[in-house]
Amino acid sequence: MAESIVGILLNNLDSLTKSELSLLRSAESDMESLSSTLTTIQAVLADAETKQFSDHAIKNWLAKLEDVAFKADDILDEWATDESLAPHCSCSCSCSLFNCAKFIMSRHKIAKEIKTIRERMGEIAEERSKFHLSNHQITQMNRETSSFPNEPKLYGRDMDKENIINSLLESQNIGGDDDVSVFPILGMGGVGKTTLAQFVYNEERVVKQFDARVWYCVSVDFDVKKISKAIVKDVSGTECRPDDTLDNVQVQLREALSGRRFLLVLDDVWTDKQELWNMFKNSLPFGAKGTSIIITTRLQIVTDIVGTAPAYELSPLPNDDCLLLFQSYAFKNVGDQANKKFKKIGRQIVEKCGGVPLAARALGSLLRSTRELGQWERIRDSEIWNLQAGKEDTILPALRLSYNYLSPQLRQCFAYCSLFPKDFVMKKEALIRIWMANGLIPTDERTDLEVVGNEILNGLLWHSMLEGTKREDDDGNVETCRMHDLFHDLASSILKSHCLHLESGSARALHIPDGARHFSVTSGIDSELHINHSTQSQQSLRTLMVNNHQYHIRPMLVDFTHFTCLRTLHIAGFKLSKLSSSIGDLKHLRYLSLIRSDLKSLPKSIGKLGNLQILNLAKSIDLRTLPKSITRLRSLKHLDTRYCFELKGMPNGIGSLTALQTLRYFKAGSEERGFAGIRELHGLNLLRDLWIVGVGHVKSVEDAKGACLMSKTNLSKLRLWWKMLDSHDEDVKSRSREVLECLQPHPNIKVLEIAEYPGAEFPTWMQMGDPLSSFPTLVELILNSFRNLEEWLLDWKEKESLPTLQSLQLSFCPRLNSLPEEICNLASLKSLRIANCDHLISLPHELTRLTSLESLTIKDCPTLRSLPCLAMQGQKSSLRLLDIFRCKQVASKLELQHLTALQALRLQDCSELKFSIQDLDYLTALNFLTLGPSIDLPESVKARVFNMFSKHNLKSWSRYY
Known part of the structure; x- marks a missing residue:
């Protein structure tokens, strides 16, 4: 990781020297020298990072380099922080004189530290000469593969093999003579892409289909000339001359392939360069119709570039298949498969492999040489990466290749x-x-x-x-x-x-090891948790994350004041009722998360955290106030107080935090109690995510206009919560509509949620006429608790209104009796959820026009009388989930036979709903089926359903009585 921190340090040095920070002349010279030294060291780091695994001296050298580089980064960050908070004083008062003197002393201190760092880094640079490191990028290790499978049997991939073979054979009759079909196989390292491709390549039906077949392992270097030469040799039996140009090689390639239907497998492709792929593929359209290429890769971007068909993505193997593979190696040529103890431990080992054949094969090979039960248990309880060098060669090279790339x-x-x-x-x-x-x-x-x-x-x-x-x-x-x-x-x-993560279990005291830079702990105890630390760990720690999944936990006892280098502090789920004022001394802190705490307030000193970018206080339900000093956090980008229900409001001056991008749970209408009003949102034009609660307390149209939501072009998520008001008060209804009229967002909005709105009708921009149809990027619309809404009027003049809307949720609208037919114009709608609409009688009649709809949920609509047709005969339905729950007056017959894509079906507490059990025969994709007690099933039909359970591979079949 030395290469990374050196890169960061060089970047920070460059930024500081280009800035207008007040540098002492000596420090300026030292920084230039340090930058030059680091650049020299950086040139050999790629080679050093690779050689450290076999050379302990290089590993120690890199460790020393990292330590000094991190220290330098801390010093530069301290300098930049002090400069940003420096007193801009005229020295006209004793306070200003003191602050100016303090700043000058700090500059001299930091200058001395930079000099020390520069000298130490110079010594480290001199040491590199004894390691004979190369100053160029190390060529990545290529993994050689062949067309012949290493496995005598394909475990758990028979269906995958058939799917790919069928795609290959079907492509023979599609496209023109010059078309080349490209089938990418995508998957993580070790999942079996190469093995699958080998079995496809050698399948008899495939061999008969092609005039020529070529296998080439590409690995990291996608060398067009080299690949072309290999194909020429395989197909024609003759080798290209070493001095042949690329053009000459490609001429020979065309001659070799002309008029022939061939299959080319390019295994382990890594290149994401479109121009290289185009250069290669353009030399191939000279084969006969049906010519195909199979590509295996770990990179999604490769499939996007090369594929003419969607990528075939391999999932991990089921444990049973992985176990068979493991046993084929662990018990190879040994007749002890019947030993139950070994088989039990073997299964437990395989479960740790996560369905990755590479891991199962490597561990099986490792254990094949021993029949000592204790050794098997030790392997079961060990981490794979702890295996000794030489025994890990079948696992780590594949994973390290991913990392090194x-x-x-x-x-x-x-x-x-x-x-x-x-x-x-x-x-x-x-x-x-x-x-x-x-x-x-x-x-x-x-x-x-x-x-x-x-x-x-x-x-x-x-x-x-x-x-x-x-x-x-x-x-x-x-x-x-x-x-x-x-x-x-x-x-x-x-x-x-x-970088360490620990599970504390029942431990009540944890020790942060010396040298740890990032430390996290997950605790499940119900008593005090002490975190112990040494002076060295105080000076090095940059991340401290402590999570507790228990509730009502007692305090975590740790003195944060000594962790002066912290960048990230995350504490979740502890009974933290008070935060020490010394939190303000963590001048490097960027990320502060205190979620699910018992805090009622924050100390004023938090305003000293000049670098703080993220402040997350979500679900601290007792939090009542934020200090005024928070308005000094000019670097703050994200402030999250979601579900802090007792929070009285934001402090006055919150509008000065112009870097804010996220402001969740801004409490409106609080200005009379001394808190920020909604007008303070006026200048926060970088906001992307805004959540306003208590909109009903906004007193005037002028205040609402003052928020200037229409001018916030970056705003993509807006949530407006009214909070419970007297929904029967006519003045409340009228004022709510007027206020909402003035809170129209910019057309760039993607997510819009309005909740607990007491108005009887929408404002003009919510009636989805021409104004709302100009929201070209709206993806999600949530309307919740519109208690006075009786009619939803739409005036769409264009069928393409809201062209990107994918999700529509409508709930707790007790007076609404129907939905507008224009909803059926939402061509991109994928999810429609209607719930708790007590007087809803009917749904739009032409839901069949929602051809993109994948999920339809209708819940707790007791007066709904009928369901429209969901799919017509011959129409391709996209519906995957259908959930009808507690709609007791629905008397329709539900036509299911055309919903062939349906994967989950729940029909519960719908006593009048009818459907034909025979329709279930058509639902070949069905995985989950729930039928409530109101669906009367005779015994013969129950047997039929259980047969379908077996036939369709249902994952869940439930009956509730």
């Missing part, structure tokens, strides 16, 4: 993820912000750091080093992600003692 920025962000527990689901938003707080994202004045962070996250997803667990949208953006265990082991082995 990353840029330094991606490497450090990847390794940092070892701070979280295994299988921990990381929220994208929080993860990127923690990376930012620790300086892991390179700064660029022209680019927003969160945009760069999102690119880094996507890069890790493309490399399959992170796995998306929840998608935000159709573009593939993720909301949450996790790291596979094997990659977690790799990340942990990289940072080792510098």
Whole structure:
């Protein structure tokens, strides 16, 4: 990781020298010299990072370099912080004289420290000569593969093999003579892409279909000339001359392939350069119709560039198949498969492999040589990365190749993820912000750091080093992600003692090891937790994260004042009722999260945290006030007080925090009690996520206009909560409509939520006529608790209104009796949820026009009388989930036979609803089925359903009585 911190340090040095900070002349010279020395060292770091695994001296040299580099980064950050808070004084009073003198002394102190760092770094630079390090990029190790499978049998991939073969064979009759079909196989390292491709390549039906077949292992270097030469040799049997130009080679390639239908497998492709792929593919359209290419890769971006068909993504193997693979190695040529003890431990080992065949095969091979039960138990209880060098060659090279291919920025962000527990689901938003707080994202004045962070996250997803667990949208953006265990082991082995996560169990005292820079602990105890630390750990720690999943936990006892280098401090779930005023001494702190605490207030000293970018106080339900000093946090970008129900309001002056991008739970109408009013939002034009509660307390139209929501072009999420008012008061209804009229957001809005609105009708911009149809990017619309709304009027003149709307939720509208037919014009709508609408009688009749609809939920609508047709014969339905719950007057017959994509069906407490049990035969994709007691099933039909359970592989079949 030395390469990463040196890069960060050089970037920070460059930023400081270009800024207008007041430098002492000697310090300026030292900084220039330090920058030159670091540049010299940086040139050999790629080679050193690779050789450290086999050379302990180089490893120690890198450790020394890292320590000095981190210390230098702390000093430069302290300098920049002091400068930003420096007194702009005329020295006209004793207080100003004291502050100016204090600042000058600080400058001299930092200048001396920079000199020491420069001298120490010079010594380290001189040491590098004895290691004979190369000053060029190390060529990455290529993994040689062949077309012949290493496995005698394909475990758990028969269906995958058939799917790919069928796609290959079907492509023979599609497209023109010059078309080349490209089938990418995508998956993380070790999941079995190469093995699957080998079995497809050697399948008899495939061999007969093609005139020629070529297998080529590409690995990291996508050399067009080299690949072309190999194909010529395989197809024609003749070798190209060593001095042949690329043009000459490609002429020979065309001659060799002309008129022939061939299959080319390019295994282990890494290149994301479109021009290289185009150069290669343009030489191939000379084969016969049906020519195909199979590509295996770990990178999503590769499939996007090369594929003519969607990527075939391999999932981890089921444990039973993985176990068979493991046993084929562990018990090979040994007749002890029947030994129950070994088989039991073997199954437990396989469960740790996470369905990765590479891991199962490596561990099986390792254990094949021993029949000592204790050894098997030790392997079961060990971490894979702790295996001795030489025994890990079948696992770590594949994983390290993924890691080594990353840029330094991606490497450090990847390794940092070892701070979280295994299988921990990381929220994208929080993860990127923690990376930012620790300086892991390179700064660029022209680019927003969160945009760069999102690119880094996507890069890790493309490399399959992170796995998306929840998608935000159709573009593939993720909301949450996790790291596979094997990659977690790799990340942990990289940072080792510098980045640690511990599960405290029942321990009440934890010790932070010396040298740890990032430390996290998950506690489950119901008593006091003490965190002990040494002077050295105080000076090095940059991240401290403590999570507790218990409620009503007693205080965590730790003195934070000594952790002067902290960038990130996260405490969750502890009974923290008071925060020491010494928190203000953590001048490097960027990220402060105190969620689910018992805090009632924050100390005034928090206003001294000039570098603080993120302040998260969510779910601190006793929090009542924020200090006025918070308005001095000019670097603050994200302030989150969600579900702080006792919070009286934001302090006056909150509008001066013009860097704010997130402001959740801004309490409106509080100015009369001395808090900020809604007008303070006027200048916060960088806001992206705004949540206003208590909108009903806004007193005038002028105040609402003063928020200037229409001018906030960056705003993508807006939530307006009215809070409970007298919904029968006519003045309240009228004023609420007028206020909402003035809170119209900019057309760039993507998520809009309005809750507890007491008005009887929408404002003009909410009636979805021409004004709202100009919201071209709206993705989600949530309307909750409109207690006086009787009719929803739409005046769409265009059928393409709200072209991007994917989710519509309507709930707790007790007077609403129908929905407008124009809803059926929402061509992109995927999810429609209607709940707790007590007087709703009917739904739009033409729901069949919602061809993109995947989820339909209708709950607690007791007066709903009928359901419209959901799909017509011959129409392709996208509906995957249908949930009808507690709609007791629905007397329609539900036609299910055309809902062939349906995966989940719940019909419960709908006593009058009718449907034909035979329709279930058509639901071949069905995985989950719930039928409530009101659905009367004779015994013969119950048997039929159980048969379908087996036939359709239902994962869940429930009956509630």
